Amino acid sequence: MSHATILLVEDDRILRRACETGLRQRGWNVVTAEDGERALSLAFLQRPSLILLDLLMPKLPGLEALRLLRSDAATAHIPVLILSNSSRPSDREEAQRLGAKEYFVKSEFSLQALGEAVARHLEAATAEETP
Amino acid sequence: MLGYSSKADLLRADLARDIYVRSGDRSAVIAAILCRTETSFQTEVSWRRKDGLVLDVVLHGRRLSRPRRGEPLFEVMAEDVTARRRAERETAAALKLQSDFVSFVSHQLRTPLTGIRWMLELAQQTPGLPEETAQCLADARQSADRLVGLIADMLNVARCESGKTRWVPEEVDLAELTASVMHELRPQVEQREHQMSFRPDAHVPRVQADANLLRQVMLNLCSNAIKYTPVGGEITITAGLRGAEIWWSVRDNGMGVPLEARSRLFEKFFRADNAHTVETEGTGLGLYWVRRILAQGGGRVWWQPAPAKGGASASPGSVFTFALPLQPTLVQGVAQ
Known part of the structure; x- marks a missing residue:
């Protein structure tokens, strides 16, 4: 599990730094992207074990990036957790419909809670892979 | 004409x-x-x-x-009725503008707020922090947490007033919902050394309600009980069938509601005078939102003083109760 690579997609510099630090403290490798386009290319290149995806981003909105990730065989299996500051039900429903595993309103969750969620989903993904 | x-x-x-x-x-x-x-x-x-x-x-x-x-x-x-309809349209438009504005601002406010919370969290993990610094960080985090609540309150009310909040009924087990709420509030209950218990009637039928919204209602009422009861208090939740309605109550032995505030408790922005002793700032939106949301679900909510326990002169506390119809009433084929 400590060899897992997390792709963190977040356009706010401070949030990105804080979240990256929190994840690294738990022993995971972290790669970061500031926008949807970079997120996609990193996802294809690095094949992360899990993706944390912000919704409001330049160049490619999060929901669109999610749709593209889920529609490509190379990346469709990677669990995606949405990190958003929108509590609009329509955003949450759309993300769920597109296949996101969980949806977090960032301002309501601690780094600890997010870390625990990431650990949970990584474990679930590994359990699925093992025959 | x-x-x-x-x-x-x-x-x-x-x-x-x-x-x-x-x-x-x-x-x-x-x-x-x-x-x-x-x-x-x-x-x-x-x-x-x-x-x-x-x-x-x-x-x-x-x-x-x-x-x-x-x-x-x-x-x-x-x-x-031209003038009347125009006034109605203008009100609706104004409410929508308010709601859009609040939505926009709330989302903008949340990002730097998240930055503050997460950075404080990381700072708190620094080993060997002086006691005073640790306290500063804890207080800062508490203030930030309050901001999170305030933004959520504002957003909830704006959405509700502009008609965007939908009450979607499903079969709800009140006991389960209550247990989940009590679990979420356990840290606050422990911090204030309260005793919180749930004493439902032997049989509480399931009710048609919006689980999400009802859970928030319960959270709101229980949080108030925790907050407005001095340390070491007692909070009891009950639920049961009353005729064609389900009643759910939370009772505390806290500061109660002063006489002059009782008729205004559920008004928008209203805060009773004694509330200021607990928290100087507060939106006065919580109970207003609770009443509106329950009304949307065909229910109602009210306050009563807690029955005094033999000869007590101080405030015996409060009982907040909401009632929901067992079956949503059907009007012209549309569930209310």
Whole structure:
């Protein structure tokens, strides 16, 4: 599990730094992207074990990036957790419909809670892979 | 009303082309008049005045019988409701503007707020922090947490007022919901050294309600009980069937509600004077939102003083109760 690579997609510099630090403290490798386009290319290149995806981003909105990730065989299996500051039900429903595993309103969750969620989903993904 | 100079002048106009704005309206009126089973009708139409201005008109029709021919005729009164409808549209537009603004601002505020919370969290993990610094960080985090709550409150009220909050009923187990709420509030309960317990009736039937919203209602009422009860208090939640309704109550032995505040408790922005002793700032939106949301679900909420325990002179505390109908009432086939 400590060899897992997390792709963190977040356009706010401070949030990105804080979240990256929190994840690294738990022993995971972290790669970061500031926008949807970079997120996609990193996802294809690095094949992360899990993706944390912000919704409001330049160049490619999060929901669109999610749709593209889920529609490509190379990346469709990677669990995606949405990190958003929108509590609009329509955003949450759309993300769920597109296949996101969980949806977090960032301002309501601690780094600890997010870390625990990431650990949970990584474990679930590994359990699925093992025959 | 239509601006024609005489009856003759009016009769020269082509009803379908000049007066009725929507073709469907005229058909509806004709159908209502020809209908043999109804003795009255009321329908809203749009009519165009001679000068082109469009009016909103409510037509009230009453059947008169003419024994001579046996053919029913209608007497129709036309009520100009244009001004009223315009006011309603303006209010709706203003509410939507407010809601859009609040939505936009809330999302903008949340990002730097998240930055503050997460950085504080990381700072708190620094080993060997001096006691004072650790306290500063904890207090800062508490302030940030309050901001999170305030933004959520504002957003909830704005959405509710602009009609965007939908009450979607499903079968809900109140005991399960209550347990989940109590679990979430456990840190606060422990911090204030309260005893919190759930004592439902032996059998509490499931109720049709919006689980999400009802959970927030419970959280709101229970948080208040925790907050407005001095350390070491007792909070009891009960639930049971009362006639055709389910009642759910949270009772505390806290500061209660002063006499002059009792009729205003659920008003928007209202905070009772004694609330300031607990928290100097507060939105006064929580109970307002709770009442509105429950009303949307066909329920209601009220406050009572907690029954005094033999000879106590201090405030015995509060009981907040909400009632929900077991079955949502069906009006014209649409669940309320």
